[in-house]
Amino acid sequence: MAATRAPLPADLFDELCPSALIPFRFGDKWSALVIHCLRDGPRRFSELRVPLRRVSPKVLTRTLRALERDGLVSRTVRPTTTPTRHVEYALTPLGRSLLVPLTALYAWAADHLEDLMDAREAYEGGEAPHG
Amino acid sequence: MAATRAPLPADLFDELCPSALIPFRFGDKWSALVIHCLRDGPRRFSELRVPLRRVSPKVLTRTLRALERDGLVSRTVRPTTTPTRHVEYALTPLGRSLLVPLTALYAWAADHLEDLMDAREAYEGGEAPHG
DNA sequence: CAGAATCCGTTTAGATACTG
């Protein structure tokens, strides 16, 4: 019953390593949330700012550009009669495929929210920092 | 076939929102990777530094402390005869349960690595930044 | 409306050297 001790691959920080890919693409605060917000269909720039109302336009723009660059989100400018612009962001098929494991991760978080909060509380209360 | 337009919840940045939890706990560069490295059993501090060989001891320590605080990783000091210490890190049951959706996410990354690289290449090559 | 530009504080990471 000893734990297996297979050697770990030595390339986990390689950008081409799928395991490293996750923090590379979702290591920021907003990417996963934006994808989540697009799950029900296209959204406009200002629509996205509602659920993410803390995010500044600069940060949202940067996040959307990054997702667009990786082919997860598409950006569409719709013609309007008014002088104001209408830009819609939507998940690409690739982005939509990501929604599956991402939703599973959210489900895990929802299931274990209590555990996480309890653990944190216990840690704060009890443990002293290690020497 | 219009996309559904259900209103989005307005609390996505709330720390208690499971969706917000992901970037909160995995918004850093190393957490997911460390969990991944512990999947086959306990590892020592310096063992973890092999696959993550870019990480400085300071950063690894901080990451491990955070995971420990959230109840995902346990820290065990084993008695030794030598004056050198022996500390092992392992996934807790909670951490192990996280491995399931996390592995699914890695599988997605592995499956779509090409797509991501292609999209990025196409973006760099073609598109000019939006005006 | 959608975003670009600017400024600024905080966080994160990395390198290095040192210690029980």
Next chain:
DNA sequence: CAGTATCTAAACGGATTCTG
């Protein structure tokens, strides 16, 4: 061996202002 301490650079995030 398993960290801690210190310093520095870069990235990230947020607020605000401005414009096509």
